[in-house]
Amino acid sequence: MKILVCISKAPDTTAKISFTENDTRFNEDKVQFIVNPYDEWYALVRALELKEQHGGTVTIVTVGEPDVDPIIRKALAIGADEAVRINAAPVDSYFTAKQLAIYAKDKNFDLILTGKETINYNGSQVGGMLAELLELPYVSVARKLDVNGTEATIERDLPAGTEVIEGSLPLVVTCAKGMAEQRIPNMRGIMAARTKPLTVVEAADLKPLTTIIKYSLPPSKGAVKLIDPENMDELVSLLHNEAKVI
Amino acid sequence: MSVLVFADAPHGKLAKSASETVYYGKKIADKLSSTVTVVTYGNIDQATLAALGNYGASKVLVNPEVTDENDQTLTALCVEAAAAESATVIIFSFDPTGKMLAPRISAKLEAGLVAGAIAIPEMEGDTFVVRKNVFSGKAFADCAIHTDIKLISLMPNSVKPVQTDAQASVENFTPEITTGKLRFKELKAISTEGVPLTEAETVVSAGRGLKGPDNWGIVEDLAHELGAATACSRPVADIGWRPHHEHVGQTGIAIRPNLYIAAGISGAIQHLAGVNGSKVIVVINTDPEAPFFKAADYGVIGDAFEVLPRLTEAIKKFKASN
Ligand SMILES: Cc1cc2nc3c(=O)[nH]c(=O)nc-3n(C[C@H](O)[C@H](O)[C@H](O)COP(=O)(O)OP(=O)(O)OC[C@H]3O[C@@H](n4cnc5c(N)ncnc54)[C@H](O)[C@@H]3O)c2cc1C
Ligand SMILES: Nc1ncnc2c1ncn2[C@@H]1O[C@H](COP(=O)(O)O)[C@@H](O)[C@H]1O
Numbered sequence: 353m354k355i356l357v358c359i360s361k362a363p364d365t366t367a368k369i370s371f372t373e374n375d376t377r378f379n380e381d382k383v384q385f386i387v388n389p390y391d392e393w394y395a396l397v398r399a400l401e402l403k404e405q406h407g408g409t410v411t412i413v414t415v416g417e418p419d420v421d422p423i424i425r426k427a428l429a430i431g432a433d434e435a436v437r438i439n440a441a442p443v444d445s446y447f448t449a450k451q452l453a454i455y456a457k458d459k460n461f462d463l464i465l466t467g468k469e470t471i472n473y474n475g476s477q478v479g480g481m482l483a484e485l486l487e488l489p490y491v492s493v494a495r496k497l498d499v500n501g502t503e504a505t506i507e508r509d510l511p512a513g514t515e516v517i518e519g520s521l522p523l524v525v526t527c528a529k530g531m532a533e534q535r536i537p538n539m540r541g542i543m544a545a546r547t548k549p550l551t552v553v554e555a556a557d558l559k560p561l562t563t564i565i566k567y568s569l570p571p572s573k574g575a576v577k578l579i580d581p582e583n584m585d586e587l588v589s590l591l592h593n594e595a596k597v598i
Numbered sequence: 599m600s601v602l603v604f605a606d607a608p609h610g611k612l613a614k615s616a617s618e619t620v621y622y623g624k625k626i627a628d629k630l631s632s633t634v635t636v637v638t639y640g641n642i643d644q645a646t647l648a649a650l651g652n653y654g655a656s657k658v659l660v661n662p663e664v665t666d667e668n669d670q671t672l673t674a675l676c677v678e679a680a681a682a683e684s685a686t687v688i689i690f691s692f693d694p695t696g697k698m699l700a701p702r703i704s705a706k707l708e709a710g711l712v713a714g715a716i717a718i719p720e721m722e723g724d725t726f727v728v729r730k731n732v733f734s735g736k737a738f739a740d741c742a743i744h745t746d747i748k749l750i751s752l753m754p755n756s757v758k759p760v761q762t763d764a765q766a767s768v769e770n771f772t773p774e775i776t777t778g779k780l781r782f783k784e785l786k787a788i789s790t791e792g793v794p795l796t797e798a799e800t801v802v803s804a805g806r807g808l809k810g811p812d813n814w815g816i817v818e819d820l821a822h823e824l825g826a827a828t829a830c831s832r833p834v835a836d837i838g839w840r841p842h843h844e845h846v847g848q849t850g851i852a853i854r855p856n857l858y859i860a861a862g863i864s865g866a867i868q869h870l871a872g873v874n875g876s877k878v879i880v881v882i883n884t885d886p887e888a889p890f891f892k893a894a895d896y897g898v899i900g901d902a903f904e905v906l907p908r909l910t911e912a913i914k915k916f917k918a919s920n
Contacts, residue, residue, distance in 0.1 A: 365848055365868045369736045378733075389849050445713075449705060471734050471848055471871075475713045476692075480701025483669070489779045490669045492698040495842070509843050510694050511794030512608055513787040515667075519780040526697075529850065530842055561710030565727065566740040570874065576881070576891050581900025584912035587880070590896060592916065595878045597800070597857040598824065 353408035353499065353521075355399045356461040358452055358478065359427055360442070361420045362388040362471045371567040378472070378567070387423045390467025392430065393534040394527035399465055400431045401532060402499055408462075409433045415442045415451045421550065428545035429537035435548065440555030445473070447560045449481030454556050456486060462521040463504070468493050468528040476526070483524035491517055495530030601627040602685035603655070604676050605638040606695040608667055609785055612642055614797055615691035615752075617653045621759035622752050623689045624654025625718045630686070633657070637679035637771065639664035639672065644768050651766035653759050659683075659771035667695050670778025673702045678773040680707070680747070687726075690751040693796065700751045709747035716756045716854075716875075719748075726750075734848040734871035753875075754796050755854040795844065798827035800857045803846065803873075805831035807862020807883065807902055811839035816906040817861065823913045829853070831863045847872035859909075861902040865890020882906065 363369075364384040372379045386392075399410045412427050413436045414420055424435045438455055442448040456464060464486075466479035476492065483490030495514075496507035499521070506517045506525060537545075579587045591598045603623040605616035616636070623634045633656040638647070640662065647658045659679055664671055676699060680688055688703065690696035692714045704711035712728040716738070719726040726748050732739040743749075795801065802821040808814065814828075821828045828844060835845035846853055848868040854875035861882040863869060870893050873879070881894040882905050891897045898905050 363733070365871075369733045371737075393849075445701070445711070446704060446708075449701075473732055473739075474730075474734060474852075476697040477701040477704070477711060477713050480669075480698060481705040484673070484702040484705035490698060490702065491780065492669075493694050508694060510608060510785070511796060512611075513785045515785050516783040517780050518783055529845065561704070561708065561743065561745050562712060563742050563744070564732075564739045565742050567732070568738045568740075569736075570738065573893060573895065576894045576897040578897050578899065581898050581905050582908075584898075584905065584908040585915065587896060587898065587909065588912045588916045591857065591878070591880070595857070595895065597878045598913070598916070 353402060353406045353462045354460060355402060355408060355410045356456055356464045357391065357396050357399045357410060357412045357432065358464070358466040358482070359391040359396065359412050359414050359423070360388040360467070360470045361385045361414070361416060361423050365471065369569070375567045376565065385423055387427055388467050388470050390469060390527060392427065394529065394531035395465040395467050396427055396430060396432060397532035397535050398497055398527060402463070406499060411436060413438065413452060413455060415440055415448045415555070417441055424550055425545045426537065428548045429541040430535050431541060433548065435550045437550065437552050438555050439552050444560035444562045445475050445477035446481055447558050449478045449485060450558055451555050452478070452482050453485035455553065456482070463499070464488070464522070464524045466524070466526045468526050479524055479526040486524070488522055488524050489519050490524045492526050493528045494525050495528050497525055497527070497531060599630070599632050600683045600685050601630070601632055601634045601687045601689065602676070602680050602683055603634055603636045603689045604699060605636050605650070606667070606691065606693065607638050607640040607642055608695065610640050610642065612638065612646055613691065613693070615693060615754055616650060617759045618754065618757050619689050619691050619752050620650050620653040620655050622718065622757050623687070626687055627654070629721055635659060635679070635683045635685070636766070637676055639675060641665070647768045648765045651764040652761040655766040658766045658768045660768060661771050663772055666782035667698070668778035668780055668782065669698045669702060671775060672699055673706060674775035675773070676703055677706060678775060679771060682773070686746065687748050687750070690749070692751040692753045696751045700749055704749050707747055708745065709749050710743035710745040711749040711751070712741045712743060713751045714753045715750045716753050719750065731852070731875065735852055735874050736871055753854065755799070793825065793827045795827045795829055795851060796853060799855050800824045800826035801829050801853060801855045802826045802859045803829035803831070803863060804834070804861045804902070805863030806833050813903070814840070816903065816910070820859070820906055820910045820913070823910050831869055860890060861906055863890060864888050865893060
């Protein structure tokens with residue numbers, strides 16, 4: 353089975369969020385970057401488990417500039433076989449998805465996995481766009497994925513319950529919690545990752561469909577109003593009369 | 599020219615989010631001097647569909663032949679409806695179905711999509727500028743859509759629909775579309791008697807401070823009394839005290855209820871990321887230094903095992919006297 357896992361760089365979850373250039377760019381100064389957690393914990397690890405069960409290869413691909421190479425090495429250390437970097441700054445989801453589609457077309461991947469969303473842009477878009485561009489069926493926010501021959505069984509959580517879906521490969525699936533357990537790379541993995549192939553391909557010249565023109569931070573909360581733990585009637589009264597939420 | 603709203607109808611039931619997306623679509627249509635058409639599917643009774651007029655729909659197109667949330671089938675249905683109605687704006691809910699459809703349609707029509715919008719767009723000439731959450735709710739981004747057709751998926755609980763008594767006209771809409779390849783087998787219902795977390799207006803949440811899964815009764819009692827959904831912090835879901843679908847935060851679900859009550863949760867930045875869109879936050883914690891107090895509107899420094907039951911009683915009393 354040939355599996356492609358799309359990974360993205362994301363700021364560490366504790367990173368300070370601030371902006372530069374007139375609030376038009378995320379301030380990367382002193383920010384640590386990680387593999388987007390959904391891509392690493394769920395998409396990549398599930399791909400590795402499927403490879404362990406069925407044989408095959410796991411390729412990781414990212415649209416990014418050379419600064420993402422360290423996170424690519426991390427994903428290789430966890431166990432991916434090879435990596436491809438499409439050399440461009442990902443300007444919007446469509447731009448990213450189209451670059452990925454141009455790369456993946458004609459490569460006959462049986463399964464393409466992405467994370468549920470990037471924790472910086474929170475779009476949940478790239479997977480669906482990629483599926484449409486490749487004309488493949490698509491399951492969003494999956495929490496379970498099993499493969500038997502050329503058939504896949506997928507579960508995803510909806511507000512009403514868990515939906516069970518079947519489909520024939522090839523498929524695009526975005527991975528959410530439940531899919532797999534996080535793996536910590538070991539020393540052997542880290543050593544091996546240094547010599548695994550990382551191919552850089554040139555990006556196509558494409559225009560984005562959307563642009564972020566300004567970032568802002570939520571207004572900071574006023575000071576917390578403390579309530580006597582013995583006096584919950586007061587809290588209820590404040591929630592009713594002041595906050596008007598009950 | 600019209601504003602098209604896709605209303606999800608999983609398993610034959612119109613999604614609650616339809617009132618929000620239709621109302622949101624109507625706000626945009628008013629600015630464009632146009633009207634709202636809804637496209638939906640499945641076997642839904644006429645009255646329910648006509649009632650979407652209450653929120654601003656003029657017309658509802660329904661395809662009763664489509665019965666499951668097949669990504670490719672529904673994409674084709676929306677694309678046909680957009681063409682039939684000459685839609686220049688298409689609205690979705692930012693829920694699992696919206697996350698499946700909106701990106702597909704965006705790629706198909708090469709139409710710019712803002713996913714997870716939290717406000718009505720500003721219109722600048724032919725460009726829409728739409729605000730959305732980024733960095734898991736820690737910041738906002740104003741996104742410009744440059745294309746002629748504009749796609750927006752709306753974060754649940756971002757608008758408060760106002761109802762009128764207008765009715766929409768309902769038409770069957772059965773264009774020639776090819777059925778998608780996925781097969782939908784079953785829906786294993788989860789045992790929530792209550793409200794789904796993402797749609798809930800009030801959420802009662804608890805963390806490791808509750809000490810063990812057997813202690814959740816006091817959380818559920820309060821939630822029951824408030825008609826609230828229950829949620830939890832990540833470690834609580836990871837150790838299996840609570841089901842995974844209750845995990846809120848940066849790596850769980852992001853929610854924006856009117857009222858979020860957190861007991862025994864420290865308020866780590868990754869937890870806050872999923873809940874700081876809540877309108878009002880109440881924090882109950884024994885530790886006055888818990889970081890959550892900085893993000894709270896109301897704080898109770900005290901033992902959840904005493905405070906929660908006391909709060910439940912106070913709510914009961916309040917309900918009885920109102
Ligand atoms: C990459 C990454 C992603 C993460 N994503 C998430 C996420 O999505 N969601 C999430 O929640 N976490 C997430 N975390 C974990 C997060 O950092 C915290 O570890 C977690 O939120 C802590 O959970 P907690 O508050 O329940 O437990 P603790 O931090 O152990 O806090 C328990 C709190 O309960 C209080 N307490 C104890 N006894 C009582 C009592 N009797 N009455 C009242 N209060 C009491 C304590 O004072 C303490 O403040 C993530 C971490 C990482 C590294
Ligand atoms: N620059 C990128 N390169 C490769 N894959 C990406 C990139 N950005 C996003 N993805 C994938 O698409 C998923 C959804 O991203 P998003 O649409 O930004 O929420 C991520 O979890 C990744 O798997």
